Amino acid sequence: MKYTRLTKEQFEEMQQEFINFLASQSITADEWQTIKTNTPDVADQELDVFSDLVWEGVLNNVIYLENISQKHMYLFYFEEKRIHLIGVKIISDSMNLMTQEGFSWLRENLMNDSVEIFESKKDYSKDKQMDKFTLIQQGAAITKGELYKYFDKLVS
Numbered sequence: 001m002k003y004t005r006l007t008k009e010q011f012e013e014m015q016q017e018f019i020n021f022l023a024s025q026s027i028t029a030d031e032w033q034t035i036k037t038n039t040p041d042v043a044d045q046e047l048d049v050f051s052d053l054v055w056e057g058v059l060n061n062v063i064y065l066e067n068i069s070q071k072h073m074y075l076f077y078f079e080e081k082r083i084h085l086i087g088v089k090i091i092s093d094s095m096n097l098m099t100q101e102g103f104s105w106l107r108e109n110l111m112n113d114s115v116e117i118f119e120s121k122k123d124y125s126k127d128k129q130m131d132k133f134t135l136i137q138q139g140a141a142i143t144k145g146e147l148y149k150y151f152d153k154l155v156s
Contacts (some may be wrong), residue, residue: 064145
């Protein structure tokens, strides 16, 4: 397995897609029940293959990721050949970017000495999708890139 297995909730959300996946392998509902009962290791393999297929589809469409914590904001844009990062660091102890108040403070104080904005570019490893997946595993969320685009205009 390349990525991680989907959660029970994710499988429930994708029930029809999983049924289609099994059907593409000529596995009927009755046969699936038999596989789960008699050969759970084979069932696990099917779940893993389906999970990897779903992750590949999702990761192929990821263009922007955000990872926001109390004092840092990491905004990622996945270019053709590399990852572009815009980072924001808050030096003030009293501000928390994970609150509405902290985010509002940041908007009003972007040029304050308590705010550091930096950028970096990095070539992909041999596996572009795994680079994205690793960032998601570290807490990044898939976005449409509004924050990235806003900060990109500031640093350009």
